[in-house]
Amino acid sequence: MSARSIALDHLGGAEAAASLVSGQLDDLLIDTDLPRPGTIYRAIADRPVKGQGGMFVRTPDGPAFLRQVKGLAPGQPILVQVTGYAEPGKALPVTARLLFKSRYAIVTPEAPGLNLSRGIKDEDLRDSLLEIAHDALGGQEIGLILRSACADADPDAVAEDIRAMHDLARAVLADAAGQGPEKLVEGDGPHTLAWRDWVEPADVACRPGSFATLGVLDQVEALRRAEVALPGGGSCYIEPTRALVAVDVNTGGDTSPAAGLKANLAMARDLPRQLRLRGLGGQITLDLAPMPKKDRRAFETALRAAFRADPVETALAGWSPLGHFELQRKRDRLPLTDVM
Known part of the structure; x- marks a missing residue:
């Protein structure tokens, strides 16, 4: 049994997908009636x-x-x-x-050239994938990126994916000069996104009611609250406003000299997951627990390491004159409170 689980179900009648690591909700995708990214x-x-x-x-x-x-x-x-x-x-x-993105291949018409993910280290495998790509494209010049999921994939599946994205790109580009506005490609929904982007080995549950069985519903309900309990007894409050997202860190009952640093580090490690699950982006201001200035470097290191593994583009802007730490995060999801 894998430590990772993927549940494909519905929430409030909308298609939804959840990724869990050791039972803890790690990512959540919920469909809306708005235009999907990728359209x-x-x-x-x-x-x-x-x-x-x-x-x-x-x-x-x-x-x-x-x-x-x-x-x-x-x-x-x-x-x-x-x-x-x-x-x-x-x-x-x-x-x-334009990007035509699938599980193994991304076709980039505006950026010619054949590229492989830096996550694929084996030189023999890289050469083999390049041969597959050249054969699948039939010598045609178009931008192509082979994703890291290719490393463990069946070669025929990789070739089929490349051809499918290449054919789709050609069809769309051929329709560029038509008359009037028109939707040419619908963006991927949560179930397709889960197949496309959650490529690590996982147990997949796709029966109706899988959210309840795996405890997703209870964890989603907890995301409605601003307070987040942190390891060590501290807590933080994540509260979106019209202008920005405010994150306030508290040490709780810990009165030791290192209490502030410990609470801030715990928040930093969990912040990408919390923002991802809550669908929050834009300007984010961290009002940290009191800690000496000499500990700022350790906090920044932990924060950068946490966001390095996060799929949502986030820029760490740095410290404000008042001692807050500020971030800028891409709005590629709707706030969970709006979706539900």
Whole structure:
């Protein structure tokens, strides 16, 4: 029996997937009725935004905002891909750099060249995968990245995945000059994302009711509360506001000289998981428990190590004049409170 478990079920009628490590909820994906990240549109350029180098474009699902636009005139069709969820009152974020992503392969039409994940270390395996890729592409020039999951995959499955993503990319690019806004590719839902991105060995439960059987429902309910208990008796409160996400760390009953550092380190190790499960992003401010300035380096080291393994892009901005630590995190999920 694996230490990892994946449950494919539904929450409130919406498709959902949960990843657990030794029974603890590690990741959670819940579908919504909003455009999914990864969705590809043929959009129509609408109006430029002076001073920001961007342009609003029209899609079948409403207005979207495209950054860093050059040479695009109003009325011109352009292929765009949804990169995340829109903040309240703002347009859908999109990019013109398309990615066709699957379990083993990522096709990158705007970035030619064949690349392999740095996680694949074995040189013989790398050479073998390059041969598979060349054969699957049939000598055609297109950008391709082979993901780390290829290391333990069946060669035929890798080749089939490459061909499928290549064919999809060609079909979409051929439809770029059509008339009017149109959805060309639907973004992946939670069950497909689980198959695509959760590639480590795991026991998979896909029967209805698997969330209840594996204890997912109780852990999801606990995420509705701001308080998070930390090892060693401390706690932290994770509270989103309109402007930012505030994280307040407390030492609890520990009055030892190292209590602040211990609570802060415990929070740092669990923070990526908590933010991931709660679907929180944007500006994040950490109001840490009191600790000497000499301990800041140890805290930063622990925080960077924790976020290094997190799939959501997060920038560690550093210390504020008031002694808070600040982060900036990509909004690639909706807050759990909004989804449920």
